[in-house]
Amino acid sequence: MSEFAYAQIALYIAVLAILAWPLGIYMHWVMQAPVLPLERAFYRACGIDEHAPMNWRGYSGRLIGFSTVGALLLYAIQRCQGWLPLNPAHLGAVRVDSAFNTAVSFVSNTSWQSYAGETTLSYLTQILGITVQSYLSGATGIAVLMALLPGVSRAETHGLGNVWVDLTRATVYVLLPLSCVLAVALITQGSVQNLRSNEVATLLQSMKPLTQVLPMGPVASQTAIALLSGDGGGFFNANSAHPYSNPTPLSNFLEMIAILLIPAALCHTFGKMVNDRRQGWAIFAAMALVFVLMTVIAIRAEQLAKPFAPAIGAYLPAGLEQTGGNMEGKETRFGIASSALFAVVTTSAGDGAVNSMHDSYTPIGGLVPMLLMQLGEVIFGGPGSGLYGMLMYALLAVFIASLMIGRAPEYLGKTIDAFELKMALMVILIAPMLVLVETAISVLFEAGRTGLGNPGAHGFSEILYAFSSAANNNGSAFAGLSANTPYYNVMTGIAMWIGRFLPMVAIMAIAGSLASKKHRAAGAGTLPTHGPLFIGMLLGTVLLVGALTWIPAIAMGPVIEQLQFMHGP
16 A cells, blocks of 8 residues: 555644644533523424423324424425426426435435435535435434433433423534535535536537536535534545545545544544543544554555456456556546545445445445444444444443353442343344345345346445445435436445434434433443453444344355456456
C-alpha cells in the first residue's frame, strides 16, 4: 500500500478525533440544557408538555407513530408530484412500488435508492420529502440514544425523557447548524445550489450530440444533511461521484468527515452522560481500530497492480491489464485510495453515500464494505444507532466475561439480567435473520434473479449486499443489481422498516429496564469497562458473534469469487 494511502488514513482519523471531541461535549450540553424561551413557545404551540417524562413504551410508540406519519407524507408527495410546484422538468408521479420503497428508505434512515434522483423526483419532492426526512430520521436515531443513556445513568425511575424535546433539539441544535456549515463549504467548492431548470450547453467540439444537459437543483443543501444524518441519499444517481455533488478532493475529504462526525462525537457524549469520559474513549478506540484495519485491507486489495497474474487472461483480454491497480468504477479525480477510504467510511457509518461503484471492486475490496454492514453498522454507524448497537455488544461482552469469573454481569453500575440479554440479542440478530431469509428467497425465485447483472458468485454477492444494506439501514449497493422492480422494492422495503424499528423497540425496553434498577457501587471484582482488556473483549465479541453469523453466506459469494479470481473459474 502506498505511503499516500497511509498518510490519508492517519490524517482522516486525526481530524475526525479532533473534531468529534468538542462536538460530543456540545451535544451533551444541548441535549441536557434547560428549555429556552423560544423553544418553550414552540412546544406550547404544538401542545407539548416538555416536562412530561415518558416510559419506554410511550417513548417508542410515539417515535414509531411519528415515523409512520412521515412515511405516509413522503409517499403522498411522490405520488402527487406531477401536480405540485417546483417541478420544472414536469416529472410525473413516482410508480407505486418505487414510492413505497423510497418512503420507507428515507424514514428508516437507509437512503436505499432504486431510482435516479435527477430524472425521477421534482425539486419539491427532494426538498420537502427527501431532505426533511433526512433531518428527522437522523434525529430519530439520536433521540433513541438519548433515551438509552439516561437509562444507564439514572436509577429507580421509569422516565426516559421526552421524545418531542429530543427530536427537536437533535434537529435544531445539532443537524441544522452543521448542515448549513457543510452546505456553504460545498458551494464554495463548486457544488450546485439553485432552483433553476436544467441548462443546455453547446459543446465546443463538433460532436454528436452537439449539446449537453447540465442538471441543476438544490444539491448542496441535500448533500450536506444526507451525509451528516446518516441518510446518504444522493440528489444525483451517481451520488458523490457526480462533480456537482462532490466537486474537488477537498469536498471529498469534507464529505467523508461529515459522514462519521456525529457518530464519533456521540461516543464522547456517552462518556459525559455516564460521568466517565474513559467509557466514551474506549468505545471510540474499539470502533477506530476496526475502521483502520478494514480501510487498510480495502485499499490494499484495490491498489494491487496485477495481483493474480496466472488467471488474469480469464478476466481481461490481452493488453487490458490495469497496471496501476483496480481503477474500474472509480473517479480519476479521487483515485483508488480516496475511493476505497470513502467506501469504508460510508459502510462503517449507516450512510450509504458513494463516490465509486462498489460492484466493480475486487472480491476482497467488495467484501470489506459488505462485512462492515453485516457487523450491524456498529463501527461508528449512523447517528445514535451505531452507538446503541455497539452498546448491545458491550452488554453481551460483559455477560460473557462475567460467566468466566463467576460474577453477576454488571455494566456501568447496573446488573444485566436475562431480559436485557434477550433484548440485546434480538437487536443483534434481527438483521441477519432478515438478510439471510430474503437472500435465500431471492436466489430461489425468478423475480429475485431477474435483476442480476452478473452470474455466479458475484451475482449472489449482489443480492447478499443489497439485503445487508437494507436490513442494516445503510443504503449503498452493488450497482450491478437492477433493484427498481416491484419484487425488490417491496422486499427491501420490508427489510428496511423491520431492521430499523424493531431493534429500536428492543433498545427502548432495555433502557426502561435499566432505568428502574439501582446503581451498584464498583467493587474489587467489578470488570473495568474502559481499558485495553475490555476493548479487546468488545472487539472479540463483535467479530465472533457478528462476523461468524455471516461466514456461510460470505463463503458462497466473495470467498468463491476470490478463489476464482486467483485460480480461474
